[in-house]
Amino acid sequence: MSAAETSPSEDIRSKLDHPVVDCDGHYIEFMPYFMDFVEDVGGTSMVETFRQNRIGEVRMQPSAWHNMSREQRQHQLRWRRPFYALPTNLVEDRATSMIPRLLYRRMDELGVDFSVLYPTIGLDMLFIKNKEVRQAACRALNKMNATVWGEFSDRMTPVAAIPTTTPEEGVAELDYAIGELGLKGIMISGNVHRHVPQVEEEAPEWSRHAMWYDHMAMDSKYDYDPFWAKCVEHKVAPTSHAGHQGIGSMKSISSYVYNHIGSFNHANHAFCKAVFLGGVAKRFPELKFGFLEGGVGWAVNLMADIMEHWEKRNRDAISNYDPKNLDTGRLAEYFREFGDELISGKEDSFTEYLETLKADFENPEELDEFAACGCETRDAIRDQFRNFFFGCEADDSINASAFQGKKDRHLNAMFSSDISHWDVPDMRECVSEAYELVEHGHLTHEDFEAFMFANPVRLHAGMNPDFFKGTRVEAEVEKLKANGN
Secondary structure, three states: OOOOOOOHHHHHHHHOOOOOEEEEEEOOOOHHHHHHHHHHHHOHHHHHHHHHHHOHHHHHOOOOHHHOOHHHHHHHOOOOOOOOOOOOOOHHHHHHHHOHHHHHHHHHHHOOOEEEEEOOOHHHHOOOOOHHHHHHHHHHHHHHHHHHOHHHOOOEEEEEEOOOOOHHHHHHHHHHHHHHOOOOEEEEOOOEEEEOHHHHHHOHHHHHHOEEEEOOOOOOOOOOHHHHHHHHHHOOOEEEOOOOOOOOOOOOOOOHHHHHOOHHHHHHHHHHHHHHHOOHHHHOOOOOEEEOOOOOHHHHHHHHHHHHHHHHHOOOHHHHHOHHHOOHHHHHHHHHHHOHHHHOOOHHHHHHHHHHOOOOOOOHHHOOOOOOOOOOOHHHHHHHHOOEEEEEOOOOHHHHHHHOOOHHHOOEEEEOOOOOOOOOOOHHHHHHHHHHHHHOOOOOHHHHHHHHHHHHHHHHHOOOOOOOOOOOOHHHHHHHHHOOO
16 A cells, blocks of 8 residues: 555544544564563563463474364364464564554554554463463563553553452452553453362362353352452453353364354353342442453343343242242142043142142242342343443444444443454454444444444543543543533
């Protein structure tokens, strides 16, 4: 493209009367430089330990997927992990992903005014099993981010990687990354992989095959309220960026595409459901949550499902299904009038059967499964969902579903570019691809402004009013806040 030409996204941006804020851009770590920070945090020995835990050397092991036959993969259910996931055809895009100064120079070309940036290899650092390595890797990433991105803060900000295998480690890294380094956003995983305690105790050699997924907000091994409170204290929105590849049915031994499709949806669905039903959104009404890269279709479905379940199974409605309320005398009359042939000669067993239908083994104190969320109406459910924000990629036509019906019932869908990954073949076309929903009549210009600007701002500035202070979009953000958005 010649210097005189504009990119498709730059052309779209020039026609908008509002900024574009990318809630989920990505960079690719330049590993030789990152390892300097690993050494700084954990010493020379940690460099080698980290390599053994996370980097390419593991692919050379005999147990790696690439070195196994199909029969071996089937025998061990060794699922296919991501591959060919980073850009190679457009070398400038690959360089842009790795060099902060180049990304900064190309921001206008990408049609983006401000970007919240997430890591690539760093996404996996939250799941490192070894506690010391996990904590050292996340801290090294955060130190690197504070070092290399600071001079570009008027147009981009990196998030801190916050490990949350325990609430204590999450609190400690929040205090360091936000409190000391001055980073402004955070990335967590909405699920923590844990062994089933009984299996770990009775058959430890098999415990790795008996995993459960702790979503930190409901039925957790730990009390995470101190962590959520610390997020409020530091004025940061927990944004979850994790998929469910390798979990449940997403374990194809042959297809990464199979494992990838829906993986972020399922992970976000599970975490969001726990945040709501576990009462975190009720106990921390000022806390906003981001659920990234899964789109918004799952959220539309989840809110509707919660409402329908609440309507049928709330504190009062649940009595409709209380076995003790069953009038077995009248039920017997119906059988005798309309189904006598079914009970003929079985009077004793029929009477005994009717008594079993009234058996109730439930604890009355555990009947109300909506007690923690505290919602008494459908509108109360909707009100809690107003603090949930959903990262949506540009090519997802389902994004339009967030803006159906009355404006006060819209869900908080946000533009999530995912630049630097295979989802975006050409960085210059991401914003223009998102705009196609307007061109095709699925979004209004007002909807598009909410998607590309207002909702990302409300997520971050709603927690920290100074989040965009000193940035390219500060003036427009202040106008947005002044208008009550």
